[in-house]
Amino acid sequence: PDKLIRASASDLMAGSELCPSTTVALHDGSQIPIIGLGTWSSSGREAEQAVLWAIQYGYRHIDTAHFYNNEAEVGAAIRKCGVSRDEIFVVTKLWGDAHGYEKAIAAGKESLKRLGVGYIDLFLMHDPGHKTVETWKGMTQLKENGICRLHAVISTG
Numbered sequence: 294p295d296k297l298i299r300a301s302a303s304d305l306m307a308g309s310e311l312c313p314s315t316t317v318a319l320h321d322g323s324q325i326p327i328i329g330l331g332t333w334s335s336s337g338r339e340a341e342q343a344v345l346w347a348i349q350y351g352y353r354h355i356d357t358a359h360f361y362n363n364e365a366e367v368g369a370a371i372r373k374c375g376v377s378r379d380e381i382f383v384v385t386k387l388w389g390d391a392h393g394y395e396k397a398i399a400a401g402k403e404s405l406k407r408l409g410v411g412y413i414d415l416f417l418m419h420d421p422g423h424k425t426v427e428t429w430k431g432m433t434q435l436k437e438n439g440i441c442r443l444h445a446v447i448s449t450g
Contacts, residue, residue, distance in 0.1 A: 313352040319443065325382055325415070329354030336363050344370035348381065358386035358419070359404055368408035383408065384415040386447070387432065392424040397431030401440045416441035420448045 316324035330347040332340050332355070340363040344355055348370070357367045364385060371381055385408065391400035397418075405413055416435060418428055425446075432444040 313347075313350065313354070321443065323414075323442065326352070326354035328352065329356050329382070329384070331356045332363050332367055333358075333361055335361075335366075337366060340366040341370045341373075345374055348374040348376055353380055354382045354384070356384045357408075358388065359391075359400065359407070360386065360388045360419075364404055364407035365409075368410050371408075371410050378411055381410075382414045383410055384417060385413055386417045386419045387428070389420045389423070392418075392421075392428040394424075394427040394431040394434075397428045398434055401432065401435040405440050412439060413441040414443065416444045418444070418446045421446050 311328070313328045314326055315328065316326050319325055330344065330352050332343065335343050344367050347355070353376075355367060355371065357364050367383075371378065371383065374381075385404045387397055387400055387404075391397060401413070401416055404416070416432055418425070418432060421428070429444075429446075432441070435441050436444055
């Protein structure tokens with residue numbers, strides 16, 4: 294099967310200076326910054342400010358999730374930051390309570406609405422194991438509809 298990332302640690306280190314904007318190629322040719330800002334424990338104005346500062350200091354990979362309850366603040370910061378949207382890689386997650394075909398589609402659309410950033414770069418299925426095939430099909434439909442550019446699975450146990 295195709296791997297999402299085709300690079301090893303030695304590939305990343307070979308002649309490259311690691312910084313927040315250093316990228317690695319994904320299977321489809323798109324680039325993902327290898328260092329990202331995780332927003333897990335941030336909320337409200339704190340989350341928005343953290344994202345603004347991170348982007349100011351060169352971060353281009355921002356990670357959030359509906360479960361973190363900060364997608365709106367993350368999106369607001371991205372819209373305010375002054376950096377072109379296509380230069381920022383936005384990741385959000387589909388939590389276990391939204392697994393299944395219809396639920397995955399609804400959750401993806403809701404995440405994008407809260408973010409307000411035009412599209413999600415990477416939509417991750419968190420903790421698969423229940424309705425995985427149906428959920429994957431829903432995420433594939435989100436990709437086909439332009440809601441997300443890529444989708445993948447994380448936290449497989």
